[in-house]
């Protein structure tokens with residue numbers, strides 16, 4: 001019998017399948033399409049998130065000239081950013097899977113049932129696949145995981161184009177993480193929910209520009225984002241000469257955690273690994289794959305291990321008490337930013353990116369210990385202008401304080 005069945009072949013599915021195989025387990029995978037079928041999303045990541053994993057060579061583009069624009073000024077970030085080379089990352093993970101003997105099946109999981117020593121996944125075509133543990137990595141619309149109903153889901157939404165823009169809206173070699181300038185909008189439009197420009201020079205005269213709504217409930221429509229992008233570019237005299245690719249982004253930022261006592265494990269967006277403050281997830285999926293796989297392998301090392309015991313070991317490694325607490329703090333931050341006006345957001349991000357780099361970088365990458373995260377937030381609070389502080393305090397006066405309470409009391413997975 002296989003030790004593990006991984007459902008899904010996105011970045012998270014491939015990363016966990018490769019890590020489980022590397023941990024010595026017999027692994028099979030299930031996905032509706034060929035696991036080598038190209039991923040369509042453009043995946044951004046900080047270079048220092050890949051370096052410790054020895055994967056920095058899998059960047060397709062890397063920028064050192066990175067900045068943000070907020071509160072009327074440019075803020076140099078001093079941190080290298082990159083776009084992943086999807087094809088090479090996918091090939092790298094698939095090669096690890098191949099070396100570890102992972103067998104891939106085509107199909108769509110529709111149901112799972114559990115016995116005392118294995119689980120059986122049923123596919124849409126009526127096939128059954130058996131393993132000692134099932135790992136659901138089928139994205140934010142997870143096929144098999146149980147989770148509480150979602151209320152007030154906030155979505156990141158974006159409309160982007162890769163193409164030839166003249167003049168280029170960024171400096172040669174520049175990456176702009178967030179451009180909150182709003183001089184292309186009327187005062188009435190500036191009072192509407194805000195969006196920012198994410199932009200980068202891809203070389204050879206090609207630019208990637210994406211109008212992004214960080215988080216909003218209900219989501220900002222792609223039509224609004226497309227129109228804002230058009231207006232922003234036109235205001236700066238930028239003409240779109242050719243479009244090579246259009247990207248539509250829409251995914252939830254605060255998907256509730258799956259039930260952490262269920263007898264199957266989740267991974268990636270399915271397991272709510274999307275960072276509630278940024279929307280990034282691939283960094284975590286790559287970073288956590290090995291520790292989670294090792295915990296699962298150790299649990300399955302016991303011959304009488306049940307799917308529940310193996311899943312529990314995985315959930316504990318994925319969502320230990322400290323990471324759970326940090327998640328509630330990030331959710332508190334998300335709630336505050338959801339309510340910020342344009343002016344408050346500008347000042348918030350201006351203060352944020354003027355924190356010591358170690359503080360804002362750890363916040364965005366989720367590499368801080370809980371104490372460091374709190375320290376970063378307190379430093380931000382002490383340095384932010386009063387209207388931002390009041391905005392943050394508003395959260396304490398509202399229901400959001402339940403998130404801080406959870407941050408203090410979350411015990412373990």
Ligand SMILES: Cc1cc2nc3c(=O)[nH]c(=O)nc-3n(C[C@H](O)[C@H](O)[C@H](O)COP(=O)(O)OP(=O)(O)OC[C@H]3O[C@@H](n4cnc5c(N)ncnc54)[C@H](O)[C@@H]3O)c2cc1C
Pocket residue numbers: 007008009010011012013030031032033041042043044045107108109110137138139140143247248249250251267268269270274279280281282283
């Ligand atoms: C356009 C876009 C841009 C993004 N940009 C970034 C970014 O720059 N950086 C970043 O870190 N994050 C980004 N994200 C967020 C997040 O990282 C991605 O959504 C990422 O693809 C999630 O990875 P995943 O492997 O968990 O899920 P997915 O990539 O969604 O993969 C899910 C896999 O499961 C399979 N599947 C689905 N249902 C079933 C089923 N029933 N049975 C079997 N298989 C199934 C799918 O076919 C797929 O193979 C972006 C998201 C979007 C939508």
